[in-house]
Amino acid sequence: MRNVSEFGTRPTVDSIVFESVSKVFRHRPAFFNWIGKERSGETRALNEISLRIPAESILALLGPNGSGKTTLLKLISTMLLPDAGRVLVGGADTRDEPQRVRQLVGFAVAAERSFFPRLTARENLDFFAALDDMPRRERKTWIEFMLTRTGLLHAADTLVMKFSSGMCQRLGIARALLKQPAVILLDEPTRSLDPASAEEFWDLVRELPADGATVVIATHSFQEAAAVGDAVAVLHQGELAGHRRIDRDAAEDLRFFYAQTTGTLAERVSLLEACS
Amino acid sequence: MIVVLRRDLLTALRYRSGFLLTAAGTLLELAAFYYLSRAIGPGFRPDGVEYFPFLLVGTGFYTFMVLGIHSFLQVVQEAQQTGTLEVLTTTSTPAPILVLLSALSAFSASALQLLFYLGAGWLLFGVHLPAPNVVGGIVIFLLSLVIAMALGMMAAALQLATQRGSAVLWLLGSGAWLMTGTLFPVGTLPRPLGLLSQLIPLSHSLTGMRLALLQGAQFSRLAGEVAVLLLFCLVLMPFSLWLFSYAVRRARQLGTLSCY
Numbered sequence: 384m385r386n387v388s389e390f391g392t393r394p395t396v397d398s399i400v401f402e403s404v405s406k407v408f409r410h411r412p413a414f415f416n417w418i419g420k421e422r423s424g425e426t427r428a429l430n431e432i433s434l435r436i437p438a439e440s441i442l443a444l445l446g447p448n449g450s451g452k453t454t455l456l457k458l459i460s461t462m463l464l465p466d467a468g469r470v471l472v473g474g475a476d477t478r479d480e481p482q483r484v485r486q487l488v489g490f491a492v493a494a495e496r497s498f499f500p501r502l503t504a505r506e507n508l509d510f511f512a513a514l515d516d517m518p519r520r521e522r523k524t525w526i527e528f529m530l531t532r533t534g535l536l537h538a539a540d541t542l543v544m545k546f547s548s549g550m551c552q553r554l555g556i557a558r559a560l561l562k563q564p565a566v567i568l569l570d571e572p573t574r575s576l577d578p579a580s581a582e583e584f585w586d587l588v589r590e591l592p593a594d595g596a597t598v599v600i601a602t603h604s605f606q607e608a609a610a611v612g613d614a615v616a617v618l619h620q621g622e623l624a625g626h627r628r629i630d631r632d633a634a635e636d637l638r639f640f641y642a643q644t645t646g647t648l649a650e651r652v653s654l655l656e657a658c659s
Numbered sequence: 660m661i662v663v664l665r666r667d668l669l670t671a672l673r674y675r676s677g678f679l680l681t682a683a684g685t686l687l688e689l690a691a692f693y694y695l696s697r698a699i700g701p702g703f704r705p706d707g708v709e710y711f712p713f714l715l716v717g718t719g720f721y722t723f724m725v726l727g728i729h730s731f732l733q734v735v736q737e738a739q740q741t742g743t744l745e746v747l748t749t750t751s752t753p754a755p756i757l758v759l760l761s762a763l764s765a766f767s768a769s770a771l772q773l774l775f776y777l778g779a780g781w782l783l784f785g786v787h788l789p790a791p792n793v794v795g796g797i798v799i800f801l802l803s804l805v806i807a808m809a810l811g812m813m814a815a816a817l818q819l820a821t822q823r824g825s826a827v828l829w830l831l832g833s834g835a836w837l838m839t840g841t842l843f844p845v846g847t848l849p850r851p852l853g854l855l856s857q858l859i860p861l862s863h864s865l866t867g868m869r870l871a872l873l874q875g876a877q878f879s880r881l882a883g884e885v886a887v888l889l890l891f892c893l894v895l896m897p898f899s900l901w902l903f904s905y906a907v908r909r910a911r912q913l914g915t916l917s918c919y
Contacts, residue, residue: 461911462745463912488749492746497746498743501669510665513662514751558746
């Protein structure tokens with residue numbers, strides 16, 4: 384099987400930096416709030432996060448649902464803009480130089496609905512590759528490669544609306560990796576994958592830093608974080624509760640670290656049991 | 660551009676019954692207008708031309724413009740509903756360019772529909788066009804296309820901001836149906852509405868198209884309408900691009916790109 388590096392040079396970034404980043408989502412209740420109740424106020428998704436992700440490494444973002452993992456990934460990708468602070472990807476500010484950042488970042492979103500349902504897998508990848516300015520002569524070969532690596536070659540000419548959630552997830556990963564980005568963002572990438580496929584996927588992710596990529600993977604699975612991460616950042620209610628290297632720790636050690644950094648041991652462990 | 664056209668063509672072809680139903684609907688609409696004009700009688704000659712050709716150009720071009728504007732809104736709406744909008748805004752292609760290309764693709768379909776409409780009216784219902792100024796018609800068409808694209812970008816910005824652009828567009832479209840001379844000459848309206856209609860680009864597009872196609876008017880007679888349409892182009896296009904870019908940026912700030 385061909386290696387990623389045979390398709391040309393992947394760009395690199397020196398780091399991803401969060402400088403006191405906050406993100407707030409405001410809730411504006413509807414005019415007819417006296418008929419049905421809609422929440423007002425705001426949700427502080429991230430609160431003064433300062434974090435540096437070194438190049439050619441894998442950072443696992445660990446935390447339960449609603450802790451701010453996806454928000455953090457979206458801030459790197461420029462899908463969202465920070466309300467305070469700034470995010471730098473390879474020195475480029477996501478607010479001031481969004482186009483430059485987008486050329487460096489590939490994002491495998493958690494949502495299954497992010498493809499054109501009446502196009503095949505191959506046609507979808509071709510479309511997005513063209514939007515990312517991938518030369519036409521490279522697209523066909525590179526798409527074949529990615530479909531093979533993600534186990535979708537047999538379904539390459541199937542309409543995406545007939546895909547299962549796991550297949551959509553794999554296609555999202557293929558799309559994120561297609562342009563050989565310097566930064567790869569993965570949002571709960573094995574959520575819908577069977578265990579064997581998840582193992583294969585972890586092998587793929589582990590190869591990426593050697594090829595020059597920086598990977599940020601959001602997960603609420605200790606097993607996943609331990610399997611692939613070089614470092615872990617624990618998010619809890621929008622705050623950075625802890626950050627350290629993990630050196631392929633056992634999942635149990637990560638579980639303990641999480642509990643230590645986020646509060647009451649018994650309470651957190653039981654919450655995490657439910658998540659995992 | 661090619662990948663966008665290919666995407667939309669493949670999607671349209673995979674809705675198999677769409678083409679036939681659209682063609683059938685168009686022919687039924689033409690028949691209704693034809694028999695309406697016969698019922699009104701040959702004595703009614705708006706702007707000095709027979710009523711059916713007047714209607715044909717008016718309704719055909721109105722539909723083309725409104726469908727074209729709506730296609731911009733629809734591009735954003737579909738992207739919101741399919742969940743592709745967020746991902747599309749993270750590609751190397753800027754969002755306004757993406758919407759513009761997608762809507763051009765839809766405009767191509769609307770232009771084919773307009774040709775079919777005019778062609779069917781001419782061939783099936785015996786519309787007589789004495790020496791039309793085709794070049795003049797093309798100039799009016801192209802200027803109107805640019806204006807429709809600008810209005811479409813503004814509709815797309817509205818959809819991004821409110822997720823309810825269709826309702827607003829329907830209201831504005833109904834107003835345009837009344838005030839731009841689609842079904843009857845603008846001179847029929849009360850004076851205040853007549854003055855207001857001069858501020859709507861479609862009024863000048865329809866006047867220009869009818870002069871060129873139905874009366875064979877030369878450029879000297881078309882110059883006034885061409886000048887007004889050109890002015891609309893120069894003002895609306897840059898403003899609409901700025902407005903859409905602002906709407907995307909605001910949606911990224913508020914986190915509403917995925918809302919619909």
